[in-house]
Amino acid sequence: MMTRHNEQTTGDQHTDEQTTGRRPTDERNADGSTGGTGYVRRRHFLQTAGAAAVTSTLAGCIPGSGDGGDNLEGPIRIGHLAPLQNPLGIGSRRTATMAVDQISDDGGIMDEEVEVVHADTGGNPGTAQTEAERLVAEEDVDVIVGTFVSEVTQAIMDYVAQEGVPLIVTGSSAPSTVTDFIGQDYDRYKNFFRTGPINSTFQAEAMVDYVNHLNDLHGWSSFAVVADDAAWVEPHLNVLPDALEEQGYDLVMEQSLNINIDDFSPVINDVVESDADAMIRFFAHINAAPLLVERAQRELTFGIEGIHVTGMHPAFAQLTEGAATYETTSQSGGGGTTDITENTIPFVESYRERFADSDPPVGHPMYMGFNTYDAINVYKAAVERGGTWDYGNDLDSIVDAMLATDHTGVAGQIQLYGPDAEYPHDAKETRDDEGTISNFPITQWQPQGALECVYPEQHATAEHMAPRW
């Protein structure tokens, strides 16, 4: 876990940003809060320090333009932080823009104009920290939405907590992002929220239900579990193997892979040797296209289940010349194939229409795009419920309003866990009548490049297919 503080941030940051970003260590969180006092104190500190470099941008660092926040003026600025070069980040960027445009067309938030500012993390914790500081200090954003890599999210947590700006996570799923921060020190990190995806512990539980479904369907009973060597996977590896064995399945192989792996042959050979009916793999960092190509060329028939972020690319089947056929992945929003809620399909259709002529990827956003779109709408509703977006002076009202969320989004029905829950401020899993987690839809690439939702059954558009070459 990284706990880098501003004092340690170096690099080509701007003087005013550095000055404003700094507070003597003994002053930080002296009162355990991140509220307005901090800003007032910081202003006082700046004045006494006689920071000549402070320009008008500095006013932007202080919510309510430094007037104590009594007469807040718009526009409300939403900071979107994601790996913008990556197909996933491109989708998230587009849906953030879509959400803001739609809100603006409907009269904004509390009659104020809304703007979105995009910042590129490059998937890199250091860059993310710099960009988060830029969003808050220079761009004067009122909320930050996004982050895909859990290590990136955790790298900006301390800074975001110190500033008090609400952070709504829409991409990264490590439960430790909740338990190690807000779970340890609620007051300090209470400006953190995750509206989706459900965290990896719930994902692992849902995966067990899905495996039962596969067992009913194909009689599969032996499984090989393979995963990225990264934070988000830990719960999967902690929960899933034991859970599978508890259910009476054979766990014939368990491997973590270095995320820079370049040769999948040994892994495939191990799976073949283990005689697993299916490989359950969790790849957000690893790009498993070469594995799929080799599997297709060798016409191997073990199933490929689990999560594969690269495989959520809307044109993945085409990009891999059909090698992706039969692989499945769970993904928030179900790849736009099915009506998770009544809003899913209309949202996907307007996305498809709007970006039809843009650079690839087109068609539908990847999972983070669904969550980002929802997060911005959740934020809008919360601000209007709480009557303020002034996190500098009234963070508690925003927090209370966020926790009262019950929003029909495009990725599912969104509610958040309260302060005393095991995962405070985290997205609630939705369950059907039997207690099965249902906001964890699974899609499969079927022959001829068709993307179908195969689980849970109430959302399925096709039955899961066992590989047949």
Added chain:
Amino acid sequence: MFSGLPTVLVNAALISALYALIAIGFTMIFGVGGVLNLAHGALLMAGAYAYLLLARDTISVPVFESMTLHPLIAFPIAVVTVAVLSYLLYVVIVQFVEDNPIVTFLATIVVALAATEVVIHYAGASTHTYTLIPSDLLPSTVGFGPVDGILTVDVVGFVVSWVAIGLLWLYVTKTDSGRAIRATSMTERGARLTGVNVHAVRARTWLVAGALAGIGGVFLGASASATPGMWLQPLSLAFIIVVIGGIGSIKGSIVAAYLIGFLQTGVGEYLGQNFRGILSLVLLIAVLFMLPQGLFGREFHE
């Protein structure tokens, strides 16, 4: 203990052949001009993307809108393209700065980074895969003794790797222009004294090294996939191989490529995939301490 040993050996041999292709060009350029070409990985990437552009319609740039040539036609064109790019890299940039290793270092890494941006711009950051061996020509997998399910493309890569090495060997031992390359890599002053046009030799070396990188790149993209970041790992691999094999020694590069390939595959199989890279680095450090000139290297004298 050593279950699946035949499979491991076959896989190791196949990947080593690819590593050899990746490293030879890098070592030649270093041997002849003392230039560390950090754009070597970018040339590999150029091979993969040039082939993609010619043979698949998933990416399009102006002029080359959705072209789908037969692999047997696209492959040589891609290789020649990379050879020319490599030559141009020398003629346009490197030759003016090669006397200053730091500037050369920076110039070539900038080229590599720029190449990444170009690829992202035209092909996006997504993964592209392609089939190099059409299924109507050969089956997609072959069996070899107790090992079945070997990818044909890897076997073809192995064969092509050795054919390329053979041709290279013939070139540097049997022809005057090739011998001039070898002479220059042994001693530049001696080569000059015997009337070798060192400048022309260097340019020719970049051309040959580029062709080898092109071949390596097309096979690398076929056996893994083409991504904008695909150049970094092969570059570090080339570094390790060249240091272990001995700077400027083609034979050393081949031996070291096989050493690393077998080591990585064996370690990955018997110690776990996460140790694949580490032991190569340990070996690198050991070689640096015990054999600073590498297995087949010579001290640099000028």
